[in-house]
Amino acid sequence: MLSRVAERLYWMSRYLERTEDTARIVSAYNHLIMDLPKGAEPGWDIMVQILDAEPYFHQRFRSVNEQNVLKLLVADDGASCSIPYSIEAARENVRTTRDVLPEETWELVNELSLFVREVAPNSVGRRNRHAFLAEVISRCQTINGLMASTLTRDHAYSFIKVGRLLECADMATRMVDVGAGDIMDRDGSTSAFDPLLWGAMLQALSAGSAYRRQVGPLVDRNAVVNFVFLDTAFPRSVKFCMQGIGQELGRLTNHEEPLRAVGRVWRRLNRLTKEDMTQAELHAFIDDFQQQLNQLHAAIEEAWFRVASA
Amino acid sequence: MEESWKTYRSEGFFDESMTPRGNPRAAANQAIKFLHSLAPDELASRRVAAELAIKEMGISFTVYTEGGNIDRAWPFDFIPRIITSREWSQLSLGLLQRMRALNCFIDDIYNEQKILADGIVPAEIVLDSNNYLEPCAGVKPAFGVWAHVCGSDIVRDHKGQFFVLEDNLRVPSGVSYMIENREITKRVLPELFENYSILPLDDYPLKLYQTLAALSPRARRRPNIVVLTPGIYNAAYFEHAYLAHGMGAELVEGSDLFVGEDDCVFMRSVDGPTRVDVIYRRINEDFMDPEAFREDSVVGVPGLIRSWKAGRVAIANAPGAGVADDKVIYAFVPDMIQYYLKEKPLVKNVPTYLCMREKDRDYVLSNLDKLVVKPANESGGYGIMVGPHSTKETHKKFARLIEKNPRNYIAQPTLSLSTAPTYVDGSIQPRHLDLRPFILQSKDSWVTPGGLTRVALQKGSLVVNSSQGGGSKDTWIVEGDA
Numbered sequence: 193m194l195s196r197v198a199e200r201l202y203w204m205s206r207y208l209e210r211t212e213d214t215a216r217i218v219s220a221y222n223h224l225i226m227d228l229p230k231g232a233e234p235g236w237d238i239m240v241q242i243l244d245a246e247p248y249f250h251q252r253f254r255s256v257n258e259q260n261v262l263k264l265l266v267a268d269d270g271a272s273c274s275i276p277y278s279i280e281a282a283r284e285n286v287r288t289t290r291d292v293l294p295e296e297t298w299e300l301v302n303e304l305s306l307f308v309r310e311v312a313p314n315s316v317g318r319r320n321r322h323a324f325l326a327e328v329i330s331r332c333q334t335i336n337g338l339m340a341s342t343l344t345r346d347h348a349y350s351f352i353k354v355g356r357l358l359e360c361a362d363m364a365t366r367m368v369d370v371g372a373g374d375i376m377d378r379d380g381s382t383s384a385f386d387p388l389l390w391g392a393m394l395q396a397l398s399a400g401s402a403y404r405r406q407v408g409p410l411v412d413r414n415a416v417v418n419f420v421f422l423d424t425a426f427p428r429s430v431k432f433c434m435q436g437i438g439q440e441l442g443r444l445t446n447h448e449e450p451l452r453a454v455g456r457v458w459r460r461l462n463r464l465t466k467e468d469m470t471q472a473e474l475h476a477f478i479d480d481f482q483q484q485l486n487q488l489h490a491a492i493e494e495a496w497f498r499v500a501s502a
Numbered sequence: 503m504e505e506s507w508k509t510y511r512s513e514g515f516f517d518e519s520m521t522p523r524g525n526p527r528a529a530a531n532q533a534i535k536f537l538h539s540l541a542p543d544e545l546a547s548r549r550v551a552a553e554l555a556i557k558e559m560g561i562s563f564t565v566y567t568e569g570g571n572i573d574r575a576w577p578f579d580f581i582p583r584i585i586t587s588r589e590w591s592q593l594s595l596g597l598l599q600r601m602r603a604l605n606c607f608i609d610d611i612y613n614e615q616k617i618l619a620d621g622i623v624p625a626e627i628v629l630d631s632n633n634y635l636e637p638c639a640g641v642k643p644a645f646g647v648w649a650h651v652c653g654s655d656i657v658r659d660h661k662g663q664f665f666v667l668e669d670n671l672r673v674p675s676g677v678s679y680m681i682e683n684r685e686i687t688k689r690v691l692p693e694l695f696e697n698y699s700i701l702p703l704d705d706y707p708l709k710l711y712q713t714l715a716a717l718s719p720r721a722r723r724r725p726n727i728v729v730l731t732p733g734i735y736n737a738a739y740f741e742h743a744y745l746a747h748g749m750g751a752e753l754v755e756g757s758d759l760f761v762g763e764d765d766c767v768f769m770r771s772v773d774g775p776t777r778v779d780v781i782y783r784r785i786n787e788d789f790m791d792p793e794a795f796r797e798d799s800v801v802g803v804p805g806l807i808r809s810w811k812a813g814r815v816a817i818a819n820a821p822g823a824g825v826a827d828d829k830v831i832y833a834f835v836p837d838m839i840q841y842y843l844k845e846k847p848l849v850k851n852v853p854t855y856l857c858m859r860e861k862d863r864d865y866v867l868s869n870l871d872k873l874v875v876k877p878a879n880e881s882g883g884y885g886i887m888v889g890p891h892s893t894k895e896t897h898k899k900f901a902r903l904i905e906k907n908p909r910n911y912i913a914q915p916t917l918s919l920s921t922a923p924t925y926v927d928g929s930i931q932p933r934h935l936d937l938r939p940f941i942l943q944s945k946d947s948w949v950t951p952g953g954l955t956r957v958a959l960q961k962g963s964l965v966v967n968s969s970q971g972g973g974s975k976d977t978w979i980v981e982g983d984a
Contacts, residue, residue, distance in 0.1 A: 193770055193771055193772050193773075194752055194758050194769060194770065194771050194772075195758070195770040195772055196755070196757070196758050196770070197752075198771075251588060288734055291742070291743050291753060312645045318900060347772055351772075374665045444773075445773045445774065446772075446773070446774060447648070449663065495504060497774040499770035499771065499772075499774060499775060
């Protein structure tokens with residue numbers, strides 16, 4: 193497979209995952225605010241923080257409020273975490289690789305992009321928001337399902353899977369970092385709502401029901417952090433993602449460096465003990481972990497996307 | 503029943519499906535009878551079905567406009583054009599003969615230049631042409647073949663006789679549309695296929711694969727073949743992807759390839775550099791290699807020509823093949839057939855006046871209102887003047903152009919192009935058409951059974967180019983006589 197094609201498939205998959213993840217975060221937060229009394233909800237900017245879009249947001253908007261944050265995430269096509277931007281980027285990458293994908297892939301991605309372009313501007317307000325987000329999530333899942341059930345297990349599949357898992361792991365760690373920080377920073381007066389907040393976070397990771405079955409209905413920080421990072425059966429846990437990435441990369445030639453990077457991530461995961469970490473320690477851990485993920489991405493890029501003229 | 507069949511007449515032209523009295527010709531009889539039996543709303547619904555099929559199958563082409571590029575749905579008329587296999591076999595032999603002679607010519611020009619020495623073709627029109635590429639001199643491609651894929655434009659006159667209008671030897675396009683047209687017809691008029699045996703078309707990608715594989719410099723069971731495209735913004739990108747997909751070959755852009763120190767061509771793949779054996783290039787030759795030709799080319803591969811000359815990679819069509827794709831050279835093809843093959847041409851050329859010849863030029867300048875004037879070196883129907891349909895102003899403009907640069911212009915009589923029944927504005931009307939069959943040659947040679955029929959959808963118009971509002975039809979070669 194051509195490096196250029198592999199790279200586009202990888203990014204197509206990352207952006208598709210990002211589209212779904214952003215939709216999930218907004219959707220979960222949307223539920224949360226209706227359950228909390230005024231003043232007890234996290235600030236709107238928490239989503240901007242999770243999605244790492246602060247500089248862009250402040251360039252574009254003056255004040256942090258519901259309208260502006262939703263505008264950014266749902267309808268702005270300039271922020272690389274927004275739904276319109278992500279799906280458009282996914283579409284551009286499929287457009288030039290459609291011949292290695294199942295035939296309906298292009299059609300579905302194209303239709304989703306047309307849908308977002310048409311409906312997103314009217315979905316910023318609370319009234320249409322939910323239906324729009326639900327539709328985006330469901331269509332992303334259709335596309336992933338199509339690829340999972342019909343794509344030949346060759347190079348194309350490997351790069352698509354790696355892209356999706358890496359994006360998923362990246363998003364999960366960022367969400368825990370910002371989410372846990374916000375919850376732990378709150379003063380005691382609102383701690384009655386903590387379970388709701390943790391629940392919303394699990395929902396945003398679509399980990400709600402899996403967590404309840406695996407761990408039980410009680411939610412607290414350590415249990416959530418452990419579940420999201422280390423559960424071996426939940427397919428969106430960081431550990432599960434890293435396992436999948438390691439497997440796929442091992443099937444490709446020239447995998448030495450990228451596998452070493454996976455190993456480094458893996459060792460850090462195992463260092464995450466079940467004992468109590470302070471919030472500062474958790475933050476430092478995730479910060480370092482994110483850097484390791486970035487290095488893994490760089491190693492993949494170097495090994496397969498930048499084939500030099502020998 | 504649609505009434506317009508009753509009054510259908512193609513006055514003064516040869517109609518391929520109907521006789522001058524308005525009866526179906528023998529080969530078209532079954533099809534016309536069936537179409538005749540359809541009520542007007544039924545005909546309209548077939549048209550809608552065709553449009554839907556085109557949209558679903560994603561058949562599109564790109565049109566360049568001032569406002570950017572637009573992907574347009576492929577314009578298609580669902581009434582097939584029917585040609586008998588007897589008429590066809592004669593034409594296809596003529597096309598193979600022509601292709602052989604053209605390849606002898608190109609090989610001769612870049613090597614011995616016998617035809618110039620013998621004075622059959624004037625040396626200056628070949629060697630002074632922009633299409634003659636100095637760096638290609640002395641190269642001996644496999645089987646002496648330079649043009650491996652040729653798309654020849656064929657027209658029929660008022661008697662139904664076939665003529666070659668031009669030979670496209672650089673990067674002829676349209677073959678994917680030819681195949682897709684058949685697929686659309688199968689969906690839209692499935693009933694018609696019951697009573698006809700029609701020569702199938704869909705093995706073209708296989709034949710192309712065999713033609714290209716035979717060129718591989720390495721003996722391998724499955725040589726590495728790539729289709730080189732300028733990218734997604736090219737008008738024919740759909741076709742590039744279609745052919746790559748059909749051959750199971752990689753669709754590459756210039757930046758995916760590089761030439762190594764051993765002069766071999768490699769593609770950048772996830773398994774590391776992978777050697778390429780054959781390049782089916784769909785970019786113009788002057789953009790292929792910034793080292794050899796245009797330095798400003800960003801879609802080419804530096805060193806590609808070096809590799810090709812060293813015999814490390816095969817390129818189809820070979821760089822330099824365009825030397826025979828020139829409307830002035832075209833006029834000499836019948837002479838080439840005599841000279842190289844010692845045969846009589848089986849298909850005729852359209853009579854052609856070369857403005858570089860004083861006698862011809864005088865005739866052209868005093869008969870501009872009767873002639874079609876064409877620049878020697880344009881494609882896509884650009885820069886053409888159809889005398890009888892042009893104003894006095896345009897005649898004057900072309901007279902100036904010709905006098906300024908006579909080598910660059912030829913003229914031909916305005917042909918009475920044949921017509922076929924076409925569904926326009928809810929009724930059946932005669933429209934002019936041409937035909938582009940594709941000829942392949944390397945170790946073996948082959949002609950597509952039929953070709954891409956293009957039809958001028960405007961009443962009376964002779965311009966069939968899709969970039970200028972032309973449409974297309976499925977083309978059937980059927981058993982039986984006319």
